[in-house]
Amino acid sequence: MSGTGDSLFSLQRRERIMDEVRGHGSVSVSEMATRLGVSELTIRRDINALAQQGLVTRVHGGATLRSSIEPGLTPGLAGHDPTLTKYTIGMVVPSLDYYWPAIVSGARAQATQLRARFLLRASTYDVRDNRKQVEALLNTPGMHGLIVAPATSGQEGIEMLRWLDSLPVPVVLAERRIRSAAAVQRLESVATDHAAGAAQAVRHLRAVGHERIGLLAHWHNPTSRFVRHGWRKALKSLGLPTDVADVDTTNFDGPDRERAMDDVLQTCKDTGTTALIVLSDPPALALEQHARDRGIRVPDDLALVAYDDEVARFGDPAISAVRPPKQFVGREAVNLLIARLDAGSSRPAHRVMLNPELHVRESSRPAVPVSAGATAPDTAQTPAAVPAAMPSPTRTEEDS
Template identity: 55%
Template sequence: MSINDAQGGRSMFSLQRRERLMDELRAHGSITVRTVAAELGVSELTIRRDVNVLAEQGLVSRVHGGAVLPSSLERTASDQLKGTRPLIGMVVPSLDYYWPQVISGARAEAEAQGSRLVVRGSSYDAEDNRRQVQALLKMDGLGGIVIAPETGGEPGHDLLRWLNSLPLPVVLAERRSPTMIPAHRLEWVATDHAFGAGMAVRHLWQEGHRVIGCLTDPASPTSRHVLRGWRQAVAALGIPADAVHDDTVGRFGNPRSDQFDNIIARCRETGTTALLVHADTQAVALVQHCLDRGISVPGELSVVAYDDEVAYLAEPAISAVRPPKHYVGRLAVQLLTGRIAEGRRRPVHRVELNPDLIVRESSLGAPQPLQSAASDQTPVPAPAEVNLP
């Protein structure tokens, strides 16, 4: 977009003006203060101040009457003198379970590109996400933001609109903007969780299961994609529609053991012999509960987990769909730095990555009929306790 396309120049925020200046510099290599001030409808003094700020950040070189992009030699010397590197902000909803691997990938890519990554932990709350981004915006030299925001409901939709309006690049990690939100500038990299769920269902089908259920966590943004993939796969394979589906474990205050007993009873009633379970911690708890009830895993019930954070710690080890978490972080930084370098001339990128299916003992072998309900009431010795991180 040319500077001539700017609307409402007099009311533009300073960050927006500087983004326009950088777009013009990337497109033409130089700007003049007089021309830019006239096109944006602001004073020449205002543009000089913007140029001074950009120069202090090492983004431009001041020349008589305007500015040019700095040469690579100039950038190197400036960085050595100031001891600074380009700054990338990152906001994630959690600093444990799933997100450390995404952060690790982002940090590795930032280091490889000579950038500096600043991570802020947030929560699954749109207002908190916004506060963390606002804190990053106050940092000198911020080039762009990678974020995994809350996207649901009106608070999430408002957050996406606000992120789309920011004057610097924003890349979503493991999130997408809903189609009803015109977030035309937002880029993202996300795992195709629906594809991963379909892989799990097809694996279980190949092992001989003909009624395959699904347990999900309604609090997780991943669940709706896992559920969609499960529904598509069971429909394609002709699996009965009454296979067990449950998203209530732990939600209503009942002991989890009672809820697992209810799920097992429903599996028996519907002939469900295998379950896809999101997330790992719930899958581990379910497998332990089955073994406590004398139900063999695999055999009477096969299980595939989704996330592969702790599934391998169970006994038996649980098969799991593994999103490419490290690569999500790496690619998000690549998209961001590409946008910073090329500006608005670069097409918007929206990338989906396929997960892997890691097959372990919990899903191997043909199904066996679930034993009678009466035998469930005689516990067998519990397996060694799994210590979850």
């Protein structure tokens, strides 16, 4: 094939890659290679070329839209053409680690599609820092509206919501609920229905044969109270026992980590709990590994469903998980903000809830006994079986 042909195909591939990045905020090397029928090396070369042109940022396994906080870029001006943009919008998130990057990615992708200039600031889970970062964006010339994920607990949280409601630009909360005690009128919001996600997990575990379904969550996690509410409500609606394991994971990160996990396993044994919903992926992975070390089989003795689905698939076995629609939270937040800016104050405030999805993997499939010499049946077509009683989580002689 001639060099001209190669060049043409390269341009077509790179256009497809850019379409994917603009549409979803990121692109996977392996997925694009499969989709376009070329090698992963070819896609990596295309991404390198696009990165050299300043169009994408290379990351492990793929690429993302360039960020306005990257070195060498004027804040907020990555890919910005003032002749093509109508609005400038800002976003403040409490972290650029776990959970939030996907929300930011979705928001940036949608802002790009709608030709809005997008500015990002990272904050913490502290109200005072939230306010500081919001004020910094408000001081940016030409700022039209904000997407914010503030701390909302306690009286400080109520005052924060009231302050945001009083700002001269429209504000949309991302992955935050508007507390009724704040009595605000103008604030809009988009959040995941975490209670519905927990209920999905309960119904799935019941369908594969479990009746005693517990919960493992960090009680100070902002998502925890919604997950717990959905879990308890689902247990009651299905007529399932509620005297099951309900354990805090606070000590999972401390020096007594192993003892804390032993306590969880013992609580499951004492209460007859045969399945756990775990918020979030890291404690689910840690507990799965610890259970295996203690001779407790997943899913045969203890089934697991994680809540988040960031890294649950890397478990051994892969862990089923409820996946919040993070990118769509970011996208819908931008949609709400742009719609308000287009329509003005006459548009009623929207408060949107998005449903998460349950991804079933090996950690919660029904345990089906296989007779000697028989072939294991397809669990998707086999009636569910109740897991056997859990062994005691004490150390064996081999462990000592």
